[in-house]
Amino acid sequence: MKKVVTFVLAGFLVGSTQFSVQASTISYADQIVSMQPGVTAEELAEQVEELVLSTGMSEEEIYEAMYKEIENQNEMAALEAKQLSEEYEDYSASEDAEIQGGGGSALYIVGPSSRGDFYYTPSATAYVNHGHVGLYYSSNVIVESIYPSGVRSISANVRKVDKGAVVKSISTTLNNKNNATSWAYSQIGQPYSLNFANNRNTGHNGAKNCSKLIWSAFKLNGNLDLDVDKGFGVYPRDVRDAPQTQLKRKI
Template sequence: MKKSFAALSFTAMLLASTSFSGASANSYSYLDEILTLQPDVSSNELMSSVEEIAKNTGEAEQQILEQIYKELKNDQAQGLAEAKSNQTSGDSGGTVSVGNSTKGNFYYTPSQTAYLDHGHVGLYYTSTTIVESVPSAGVRTISTTARKVDSSGALVKSVSTTTTNRNNAANWAYSQVGQSYSYNFATNRSTGHNGAKNCSKLIWSAYKLNGNLDLDDDGGLGVYPRDVRDAPSTKLVRNI
């Protein structure tokens, strides 16, 4: 009887160990895939965000990693589907100036950032000045004549809110000039509004803090430039 109990206990432990190892392997598999898609984000930085999200939501870390992976793959697929022959990086331009627009509007252009075509967005601080976050400089300002983009797929959009909210959002974005760039798109909804940020986080935070607008088309864990571009509360001003 004792031998039978010991055998059953050992079998239960073995099954539990196997199950745990399988779950861990899946988690690390997602982690590795995510880091491959976002190679400039460290595993420590990513897992710190994942742990915080898990703590706040009660979801398992593996589920969160899976969701991040799916969002990245969906964004990658959308980028490939929209791919144009002349893509530019977030901080270097194409051949066409973005042109002037109203304070609080933003522009979108196809763009290669962190090895993926995430697209790129920048906010109009004045009719002739853009505030944006780019890898080489972080949050900066640049004139609309100097900001060149690829005209294929580039556009200007407005946000459907009050003039006060648009002005305050642009002013807040300007207050972030000098902050460093963050390559972490995957969990940027849960990171702080101040500090390092990428282009979509800059605009998302600006309107989240000024008007309580959520410029995130799919409401996922990460806010990508195309999420801002396609947010329901935005409308096309013109194609560039």
């Protein structure tokens, strides 16, 4: 009798564990989709299936890793806001800066810089607080991807950013910078993608968000990996904090 009870209990525990894992997977997937409107659960599931084959990880591990990357962005945003509020008494992060095409309540002109440099601004979107980046095609022209219009160019003399924004340079050859910025400029007109969670593994051409544009530009032209943590998603702060970058000025 004891053996039967033990067997039943063991089966119950295994079943409970499997149910818990399945529920956790569904929860992570749902939350990722909710934070990336425009990316369907079916599209995400297809990408995860491909990653299972290419990485050897389980679906559960991939969904959890993606979710934790997104959560890390929100944690970094909170820390960033705290640091800036301590540094600037009147600091207030703009909302929906990337969604609205940059600016939001931002008041500061980013200004010119050298070709191949980029700027980062601590903007927030309605879904994930991941900031925004744009690449200098020339000293006065920035190429960037914004929602909903996609990849565009804009004058550095009118582009507004938040207080606490930075301009950074990238350690690579002038030839790589010229090729990378020319490639990015050639992407003008490409649509925007809300998929940050797995943009490291999507194609270089076609729809892309702001960090994917810069990451692809230098990955294709110089084989530079401007992604500080090498996770499934390349977020603007991943580009900002990449070890190949150096601060030029703070705004």
